[in-house]
Amino acid sequence: QVQLVESGGGLVQPxxxxxxxxxxxxxxxxxxxxRQAPGKQRELVATINSGGNTNYAGSVRGRFTISxxxxxxxxxxxxxxxxxxxxxxxxxxARSLAANYWGQGxxxxxxx
Numbered sequence: 001q002v003q004l005v006e007s008g009g010g011l012v013q014p015x016x017x018x019x020x021x022x023x024x025x026x027x028x029x030x031x032x033x034x035r036q037a038p039g040k041q042r043e044l045v046a047t048i049n050s051g052g053n054t055n056y057a058g059s060v061r062g063r064f065t066i067s068x069x070x071x072x073x074x075x076x077x078x079x080x081x082x083x084x085x086x087x088x089x090x091x092x093x094a095r096s097l098a099a100n101y102w103g104q105g106x107x108x109x110x111x112x
Contacts, residue, residue: 004024004094006021020079029097030096032048091103
């Protein structure tokens with residue numbers, strides 16, 4: 001079992017920035033972030049593996065940066081140039097060959 005603890009959500013104005021953090025209770029290969037806006041399905045935002053290879057949704061590429069500190073079992077999501085449509089609950093995700101784990105979610109609201 002892997003526990004994921006997220007932090008960093010909040011309210012920000014359009015064009016602003018936020019950084020999300022997620023710490024896992026142990027090392028795991030693939031970590032990432034997904035989000036779910038009201039009335040919409042959960043969608044993948046970005047992933048990163050232990051080797052540092054990244055993958056981004058088209059809607060955030062160039063604005064969001066995912067990174068990780070393997071020594072701390074922590075993944076970060078730096079979100080810049082935020083838009084109202086980025087408003088959602090953001091969930092940390094960790095995956096191995098055997099299992100898929102989710103954090104409790106953190107709210108990100110982009111509004112003036």
